[in-house]
Amino acid sequence: MSDAAAPAPASRPADPRVRLVMAVMLAFSMASVGNVVMVPLLGAVALAVLACSRADAVQVRSRLRGAGVVALALVLVLPFVAGDRVLWQAGALRWHADGLATALVMGARLLAIVTVTLALLVPVAPFRLVAGARALGVPALMADLAFLTLRYLDELRAELARALLARRLRGGKGGWRGLPEYGVLLASALIRGQRRAERVWAAMRLRGYGTAAAMPGLPPLAGRDIWAMVWVACGSVGLVMLDRAISTGAL
Amino acid sequence: MHLPDGIVPVELALAGYVASGALTAFALARVNRLPDPRAGIPRAAMLTTVFFAASLVAIPVPPMSVHLVLSGLMGVMLGWFAMPAIVVGLFLQAVLFGHGGVTTLGLNGLILGLPALLAFGVWRGAGRRWPDVAALAAGGGAVVLALAIFAAIVLAGLPVALDAGAETLAIKALLLAHLPLVLAEGGVVLVLLRVLRRVEPALVPHV
Numbered sequence: 306m307s308d309a310a311a312p313a314p315a316s317r318p319a320d321p322r323v324r325l326v327m328a329v330m331l332a333f334s335m336a337s338v339g340n341v342v343m344v345p346l347l348g349a350v351a352l353a354v355l356a357c358s359r360a361d362a363v364q365v366r367s368r369l370r371g372a373g374v375v376a377l378a379l380v381l382v383l384p385f386v387a388g389d390r391v392l393w394q395a396g397a398l399r400w401h402a403d404g405l406a407t408a409l410v411m412g413a414r415l416l417a418i419v420t421v422t423l424a425l426l427v428p429v430a431p432f433r434l435v436a437g438a439r440a441l442g443v444p445a446l447m448a449d450l451a452f453l454t455l456r457y458l459d460e461l462r463a464e465l466a467r468a469l470l471a472r473r474l475r476g477g478k479g480g481w482r483g484l485p486e487y488g489v490l491l492a493s494a495l496i497r498g499q500r501r502a503e504r505v506w507a508a509m510r511l512r513g514y515g516t517a518a519a520m521p522g523l524p525p526l527a528g529r530d531i532w533a534m535v536w537v538a539c540g541s542v543g544l545v546m547l548d549r550a551i552s553t554g555a556l
Numbered sequence: 557m558h559l560p561d562g563i564v565p566v567e568l569a570l571a572g573y574v575a576s577g578a579l580t581a582f583a584l585a586r587v588n589r590l591p592d593p594r595a596g597i598p599r600a601a602m603l604t605t606v607f608f609a610a611s612l613v614a615i616p617v618p619p620m621s622v623h624l625v626l627s628g629l630m631g632v633m634l635g636w637f638a639m640p641a642i643v644v645g646l647f648l649q650a651v652l653f654g655h656g657g658v659t660t661l662g663l664n665g666l667i668l669g670l671p672a673l674l675a676f677g678v679w680r681g682a683g684r685r686w687p688d689v690a691a692l693a694a695g696g697g698a699v700v701l702a703l704a705i706f707a708a709i710v711l712a713g714l715p716v717a718l719d720a721g722a723e724t725l726a727i728k729a730l731l732l733a734h735l736p737l738v739l740a741e742g743g744v745v746l747v748l749l750r751v752l753r754r755v756e757p758a759l760v761p762h763v
Contacts, residue, residue: 337566414562453601488747502598
């Protein structure tokens with residue numbers, strides 16, 4: 306996993322703690338939205354965050370593919386199976402207005418949350434993200450675990466991908482018939498990886514490495530970062546209150 | 557078998573965080589009772605990377621395909637360490653790749669963590685005497701429990717207006733599509749543990 310994140314421009318908060326807190330606040334406020342009239346606002350907030358974060362839009366879009374498929378499936382299926390008010394009917398098939406509204410809200414929430422999460426967190430180097438999570442109170446054992454996982458993630462994935470390709474080129478069985486062989490591949494990757502990881506971890510501990518030393522140090526939060534969090538907190542609360550006001554008919 | 561963001565009500569997502577947090581704290585307390593709790597970190601990290609890499613293998617279930625989950629394997633090999641390892645894996649998947657979700661991290665932790673702990677219990681109870689049966693039961697049983705928790709959460713979170721017949725049909729389709737995964741996971745865990753028991757028995761606890 307590459308640790309080389311581009312240096313952050315001065316106009317955006319780069320501290321991983323700030324980005325994590327902002328991502329969680331925005332994600333939960335978006336998850337609480339329940340009115341279909343809020344869908345355009347969800348989209349606007351997600352796009353604004355994407356623009357402000359200056360994350361690589363192509364990278365974010367490619368990682369949004371899975372969420373896009375789920376959102377599309379919701380919009381295609383839910384209107385046919387949920388709701389009472391029929392919008393359109395063809396034989397036994399009924400397209401319900403309330404089912405469509407529910408599907409749009411769910412799909413919009415999903416896409417907005419994933420966009421915001423990726424926009425805020427993808428530009429931060431993964432090791433700094435783990436350091437940020439540790440600074441926010443994640444137990445040291447879990448932070449060390451995440452740190453070592455990131456250390457070996459690319460290596461093991463590449464090793465397994467190579468082994469699978471080699472097996473295919475040798476005419477190995479695919480699909481169901483290849484599963485026992487896949488079990489053997491996984492076992493050998495685990496044995497090799499485990500030995501390497503034990504050696505590296507022992508050496509790191511002998512040199513005095515632990516969570517504090519192995520991870521990049523984080524400076525105290527700047528005033529700009531604190532203000533960014535306050536703005537996002539106000540925006541998140543505003544989003545929830547606006548949705549509640551629409552639900553109760555106050556607006 | 558990840559629950560994405562935005563599907564379940566926010567109250568359910570928050571309850572998932574509380575339950576998953578409590579379970580992880582309990583698991584960490586058990587790990588911290590070990591003479592050297594940090595000694596298990598390299599193994600847990602390797603298994604967490606395997607948890608990621610499992611998505612490389614697609615099992616064809618026409619007209620779609622499903623991916624290995626391997627939470628049973630994590631339970632067998634990591635014991636109590638499996639719960640924090642799964643939470644870490646899910647967190648990294650959500651923030652780096654957009655798989656799963658940030659708001660559903662707690663619920664996904666329960667969907668995959670509880671089955672891992674069940675597999676740990678199965679292996680600890682029967683792994684020494686009947687290793688092959690225990691491996692099959694741990695691998696396949698973990699998927700069955702994960703499916704059951706997933707279905708229960710989705711049912712609890714779906715809109716009340718959903719047609720009851722369609723709901724039953726959707727759950728049946730989900731279970732049917734994942735039935736092959738139960739067999740595949742059981743088989744992969746069986747082969748993997750057999751190889752490890754012969755080549756590197758130190759890696760397999762309780763045998």
